[in-house]
Amino acid sequence: MIADPTAQRTLLKVQALDTRSQQLAHARKTLPQHAELTRLDGLLAALDTRLVNARTALSDVQSEVARAESDVQLVRDRAARNRGRLDAGTGTAKDLQAIQHELESLARRQADLEDIEIEVMERAETLESEVADLDRQRAELVAEARATQAARDEALARLAAEDEAVAADRAALVPGVATDLLALYDKIRAGAGGVGAAELRARRCGGCQLELNPVDVSRFATAAPDEVLRCEECRRILVRTAESGL
Numbered sequence: 001m002i003a004d005p006t007a008q009r010t011l012l013k014v015q016a017l018d019t020r021s022q023q024l025a026h027a028r029k030t031l032p033q034h035a036e037l038t039r040l041d042g043l044l045a046a047l048d049t050r051l052v053n054a055r056t057a058l059s060d061v062q063s064e065v066a067r068a069e070s071d072v073q074l075v076r077d078r079a080a081r082n083r084g085r086l087d088a089g090t091g092t093a094k095d096l097q098a099i100q101h102e103l104e105s106l107a108r109r110q111a112d113l114e115d116i117e118i119e120v121m122e123r124a125e126t127l128e129s130e131v132a133d134l135d136r137q138r139a140e141l142v143a144e145a146r147a148t149q150a151a152r153d154e155a156l157a158r159l160a161a162e163d164e165a166v167a168a169d170r171a172a173l174v175p176g177v178a179t180d181l182l183a184l185y186d187k188i189r190a191g192a193g194g195v196g197a198a199e200l201r202a203r204r205c206g207g208c209q210l211e212l213n214p215v216d217v218s219r220f221a222t223a224a225p226d227e228v229l230r231c232e233e234c235r236r237i238l239v240r241t242a243e244s245g246l
Contacts, residue, residue, distance in 0.1 A: 001228040003181045008197075008239045011185055012177040017170040021192045024163045033152030040145040047141060051134045058127040065124050068117035075113060079106040138237045162233065181228065181237075188236055196238040200229070200244040208234035221246040 002239030082099050085091065091099075174182065189196030203217055212220065212231050220229055222241070229238040240246065 001180065001184065002224075002226050003178050003228050005225045005240070006183060007177050009241070010173055011181060011197045011237065012171050012199055013197065014170055014177060014182075014185070017166050017173070018189065018194065018196075021166050021170075023165060024159050024166065029068075029158060030161050031152055031155050033148050033155065035154065036083050036148050037145060040141060040148060044138065044141050044145065047134060047138050051138060053129045053167075054127060054134055058124065058131055061120060061124045061127055064120045065117070066121040068113065068120050072110060072113045074115055075106050075110045079103055079110065082106070111226070127147075185237060192234060192236055195236060196240060198231070200238040200240050201246075203241065203245040205234060205236065205238060207231060207236035207238075210234075217246065222246075 065150065067152075082103050086096060086099050086103070089096065185196040187196070192207070195207050200206065200212075200220070204211045208231060210231075213232075216232055220238075223229060226238075229240065231238050
């Protein structure tokens with residue numbers, strides 16, 4: 001294939017822009033914020049599970065508190081009625097004695113129920129504190145996730161802007177490359193890790209980094225300036241410059 005030396009050097013510039021575009025695409029995929037957001041999402045999911053469990057346990061204990069308070073109040077009400085009857089002195093001596101015994105029994109029952117009520121209320125306070133702490137942790141994680149997401153979006157926007165500039169520069173260079181040379185370059189690039197053309201520098205291929213053998217050096221040195229050369233090892237297009245060492 002024959003191509004003007006200037007077009008070949010322009011192709012090197014196109015390759016540099018394509019390489020930068022690849023780097024930008026890789027940078028978009030591997031932003032550290034992506035991994036950090038995944039980590040934070042995992043923490044939030046685990047925290048939400050703990051929060052649901054804690055709130056469920058708190059709700060259950062609050063129901064226990066309500067029952068305990070109700071039980072204590074029932075005993076208090078019965079004791080109040082009995083004291084009223086005792087104070088009124090209505091009924092036989094035997095009846096009044098039975099009421100007195102019941103009041104003593106109710107007092108013991110009330111003490112037991114109040115102990116239960118206190119224990120349940122203490123458990124409720126512990127769970128309320130746990131729920132409040134988990135809510136605080138969740139708010140901090142959400143704030144951290146939002147900040148990380150904002151940083152990621154900013155980085156993506158910056159990379160996208162640079163990629164647009166690279167694409168514009170490439171579009172401006174492409175008309176300076178012969179259609180058949182560009183087609184060959186694109187074909188090679190698609191199967192060679194994104195590198196279709198490389199500089200021949202100090203008798204070494206800029207694509208595979210291998211040094212030319214003496215036969216190829218001699219052949220390349222005598223090739224016409226507009227001949228399109230290919231590396232015998234990696235088959236990439238080799239562009240000669242003043243640094244080629246031929």
